[in-house]
Amino acid sequence: MIALGTYAGTIHILDFLGNQVKEFSAHDSVVNDLSFDLQGEYIGSCSDDGSVVINSLFTDDEIMKFEYHRPMKAIALDPDYARKTSRRFIAGGLAGNLYLNSKKWLGYRDQVLHSGEGSIHAVKWRANLVAWANDAGVKVYDTANDQRITFIERPRGCPHPELLIPHLVWQDDTVLVIGWGTSVKIASIRTNHHKASNGAYMQVPLSGMTRVDIVASFQTSYFISGLAPFGDSLVVLAYIPGEEDGDKDFSRTAPTRQGNAQRPEVRVVTWNNDELSTDALPVHGFEHYKAKDYSLAHAPFSGSSYAGGQWAAGDEPLYYIVSPKDVVIAKPRDTEDHIAWLLQHGWHEKALAVVESGQGRSELLDEVGSRYLDHLIVERKYGEAASLCPKLLRGSASAWERWVFHFAHLRQLPVLVPYMPTENPRLRDTAYEVALVALATNPSFHKDLLSTVKSWPSVIYSALPVISAIEPQLNTSSMTDSLKEALAELYVIDGQYEKAYSLYADLMKPEVFDFIDKHNLHDAIQEKVVQLMMLDCKRAVPLLIQNRELISPPEVVKQLLNADNKSDCKYFLHLYLHSLFEVNPHAGKDFHDMQVELYADYDPKMLLPFLRSSQHYTLEKAYEICIKRDLMREQVFILGRMGNAKKALAVIINKLGDIEEAVEFVTMQHDDELWEELIKQCLHKPEMVGILLEHTVGNLDPLYIVNKVPNGLEIPRLRDRLVKIITDYRTETSLRHGCNDILKADCVNLLIKYHKEARHGISVGNDEDEPRVNMSDNRASQAFDKSLSLRTMEMKSKTRGGGRCCICFDPFYIQNVSVVVFFCCHGYHTTCLTDSYYTSNTKEVEDTPHETATYDDYNGYVDDASDENEETKSDSPRMRCVLCTTAAAG
Secondary structure, three states: OEEEEOOOOEEEEEOOOOOEEEEEEOOOOOEEEEEEOOOOOEEEEEEOOOEEEEEEOOOOOOEEEEEOOOOEEEEEEOOOOOOOOOOOEEEEEOOOOEEEEEEEOOEEEEEEEEOOOOOOOEEEEEOOEEEEEOOOEEEEEEOOOOEEEEEEEOOOOOOOOOOOOOEEEEOOOOEEEEEEOOEEEEEEEEEOEEEOOOOOEEEOOOHHHEEEEEEEEEEOOOEEEEEEEEOOEEEEEEEOOOHHHHOOOOOOOOOOOOOOOOOOEEEEEOOOOOEEEEEEOOOOOHHHOOHHHOEEEEOOEOOEOOOOOOOOOOOOOOEEEEOOOOEEEEOOOOHHHHHHHHHHOOOHHHHHHHHHOOOOOOHHHHHHHHHHHHHHHHOOOHHHHHHHHHHHHOOOHHHHHHHHHHHHHOOOHHHHHHHOOOOOOOOOHHHHHHHHHHHHOOHHHHHHHHHHHHHOOHHHOOHHHHHHHHHHHOOOOOOOHHHHHHHHHHHHHHOOHHHHHHHHHHOOOOOHHHHHHHHOOHHHHHHOHHHHHHHOHHHHHHHHHHOOOOOOHHHHHHHHHOOOOHHHHHHHHHHHHHHHHHHOOOOOHHHHHHHHHHHHHHOHHHHHHHHHHOOOOOHHHHHHHHHHHOOHHHHHHHHHHHOOHHHHHHHHHHHHOOHHHHHHHHHHHOOHHHHHHHHHHHOOOHHHHHHHHHOOOOOOOHHHHHHHOOOOOOOOOHHHHHHHHHHHHHHHHHHHHHHHHHHHHHHHHHHHHHHHHHOOOOOOOOOOOOOOOOOOOHHHHHHHOOOHHHHHHHHHHHHOOOOEOOOOOOEOOOOOOOEEEOOOOOEEEHHHHHHHOOOOOOOOOOOOOOOOOOOOOOOOOOOHHHHHHHHHHOOOOOOEOOOOOOEOOO
16 A cells, blocks of 8 residues: 655555545644555654654554654654564654654653764664664664664765755665765675574674675766665666756755756666666656655565565566655556557557567557558558568458558558468458559559569469459550560460460560460461561571461561561561572572572572572572672573573683683583683683693693694793693593493493393293293292393293293193293294294204293303303204294294
8 A cells, every 4th residue: 555644744545546545634744754564554654743653554543642742754663563562663853863662561662772963864674674864874773682783974975964865775684775865875784693502593692793885886967866676776766956956066065946957757777877767757846846855665575665676476566756746656667568658659660679579468469560550651651561561460361451452542552562472361362453453553563563473373363353454555655565574474374375475476575486385376476477586586487487388478578578677577588588498499489589689688608509499580680689799600600591601601700710610611511612712711811721721631622722822922830731731631541441441341241141141041831830820920020030130031021922822822731842932032832933934944943841841940040151062062043033033042
C-alpha cells in the first residue's frame, strides 16, 4: 500500500493504483516522515507539531501517540515492530536528539542515542543497523550490540540540510547509499561474526571488528531529491535548477530563485555514475518547486519496503515520485512498454527491431508491423513499406491480400509485386492477376512485369485477364519491347503459340527457331521471313528451304525485296537463292538474272560456277553486270557462250594477260581460226610469244609460230624456250611411238584370244533333259557364267536355233544323225546341211551319240597347245552356216 502525509497532518492510505483505502488525522501540522514495519501492519509518522503517531493499519483502536514538543523530522519503525513486544522506533528532529523508544515493563521509555550535532534530518532502519543524518554527517548504530559503529562525514561544500536534505537508502543489509546535495556515496558495512555452540552465527560486540568501506562515490550535475535501489544500480530523482542558477556551483549554492526550475528527472545510474536511462516528469508547477519539495519512495522488494537489490520473480517494482500536488508512479519498462513508447514517438523501426529480437510477445509483431506499414504509407514511403511486408506479414495470406488491394487502391501495387509470395502462403488468383495488370498498365514497370511473368509459376494465376489488359496497347506508343515479350510469355502460358511466335519474331529472340520446332509452327513462318533472316540467317535459310512447299521462293524473294533494310535484305536474298540453287538448280530459275548480280556483289568467286551451271539467265544482262563489276573471267565465259570467241580471247590476252588460259580457251573451242587469232594477238608482245611457244607443243607446230615471228623481235629467254620445245617435241614423239607399239601388240593379243574363244565347243540342249530348252535358260546360263567369254557367247546365242535343226526344225534327237553347230550358235542335222550345201569338198562328219556332238562339261579355256595341235591336224574342208554368212569351225 501507499501512505501519503499532507501539510494538514492527514495520512492517506492508498492502493498501488491510487485508490484511497483508509484515511486518518494523525497530526495538527505538516507530516514530515512516514515509516512502515517489515510486515506492513503498522505505520509511523512524525510532524512539526512535535508528535510521533503509530497507527495500526488493520485495527482502528490501536493508535500510539508520543509527544516530544519539538518538530520531528524523521522516524523509523523497527522492521520487526509487529512481531516484537518491545515496539521500538527511532525518531529525531530539530532538537538534535535521536530517540530510541521501546516498551518496558513500566511503559514506553525513550533512550537518547545521539545528540549535540544539529538537527536529525533522516533515519533509516535495516535489520540491526540504524543510519541517520544530522548536520555533521551520517552515523550508523548497531541495535544488537547497542553501539555506534561508523561515521561518514557530510560532503564538503554541500548546502545546508535545511535547503537540501540528505537521503538515505539501504541497498541491502550491509550497503548504505547516501545522497546529499550533488554527492552520492555508497558504504559497505561488514560486521564480523563468531559461531556459537548451537551452530548459529552471533555478532561480536567489539567495534573494532566492524569494517566500513566507501565502495563508490561520485558527483552529479544536478541536485539529488530522492534515492531508491534498482537492482545493482540506483534510481535518482534529479532536480535541475533554472538557467540562471546553472552557472553557479551546485556544491556550494542551493537554488534560491523561484519560477525558473526545470522538470525533475528520474535517472537510472550505475555506481560509476553511468546513466542508463533518463526520463523527464510531467509535474504541474515544477517551475516553482525547490529540490526538497520532491521525494522518492519505492514499492516493496521481496515483501519489504526497506529491502533493496533485485526484486523477486513475479514482483512488479514501483517507484513513486511525490511533489506538492502530484504523485507520479514509475515502474521499470518492460518490452511492451518500450515498444509502445517507441511507437508513440514514431520510432517504428526501433520498435520492430525490439519485437524481432524476441523480447516481446509474438503477437506484437502483427500490431507493430501493421502500425509500421501504416506509418510508412502515411509518409508515402511505399517502397520501404513493400520491402518490409515479407517480414511483417509473414505467412498470413489474408494479411497479404489485404495489403495487396490496399497498395492497388493507392496505385502503388507495382512496388509490392517483387515481394509477393507465390507459396507459403499462396494467395488467391485475383491477387496475382491484379498485380500483373498493375505492372502492365505502367510503362515504367514493364521490365518488372517480364521478370515477374518468368519467375511466377503459371498455375497460380490465369493469363487471360492479363492478356486482355495488354492487347489494347499493341501498336501504340506505350507498347515496349518488355511488354511485348511479357505478352508472348503469357500467350505461351495460355497455349496461343502462333501469337507468341509472331511477337518473338518481332522481338528478334534467338530462341524463336527452337520455338518453331518445338510447337511445329512452320506454317507461321510465311509472314516473318525478314525477321527470321535478320535474327539468324544461317538458321533461317535452311528453314525456308526445307519448307518451300509452305512458302514458295517467289514469296520469300518478295518479302526480302520489300523489306525496309535494303542492304541487309539483299545479302539475305543472296544467301537464300544460293542455298536454293544448290538444292535444286531449277527451283529459282526465275531469279537467276537477279542472282547473277547478287553473286557479283557478295560472292564473286561463286559467280563463274553459277554461270557454268545455270541455263536460265540472260547472257546480255549477265555480261553487263560483269562489265560493271570488272569481272574478267566471267566476261570470257559469257562471251564464249554467246559465240564471240574472238572477243573473249582478246579479253584474256589484253586484260587478263594470261596466255596459258588463252591457250586453254582456244584448245576447248576447237577452232583453227582462233589459233590464228591467238598468234596474231601475241606477235607484238615478246613475252607472250615466248609463253605461247612453251604451250603450243601438242597443239600447234612450233615452227609455224617461229616463222610468224617478225624479224628482229627480241623474245626473252628464246634459246631456253626453243630447247624446251625441241625436248618436249622429242619426248612427245617418243611417247607416241611407244603408245602405238603398245596398241598394236594389244590388238594382236586380243585378236588371238578372240580366235581361240571362237573355236571352243558350244553346248547344245536336249529335249529329254530340258524340254524346249534354249541357251538363255538357267542351266545354260550357269554353264556360260563360268567365264566372261562364255557370257559373251550367251548373249550371242539369243539368235541360235535352240535344240532343233535350223532347216527341218526337228529336234536333234529324232534322227540318228550327226549334228553340226556353228559359232553363230545355229545347229543343223548333217544330212540337212549336206543337202542344202553345195560344194565339192563336202566331208561327212563323224557319227556321234544322238544327244549331242559337243562337250557336255565345259570348265574354261582349252589349252593353247592342244588347240594348235587340233589346228594342225584339221585339214578337212570348212562348212558355212546356211542362215548367216559367218564361218566357224565345226
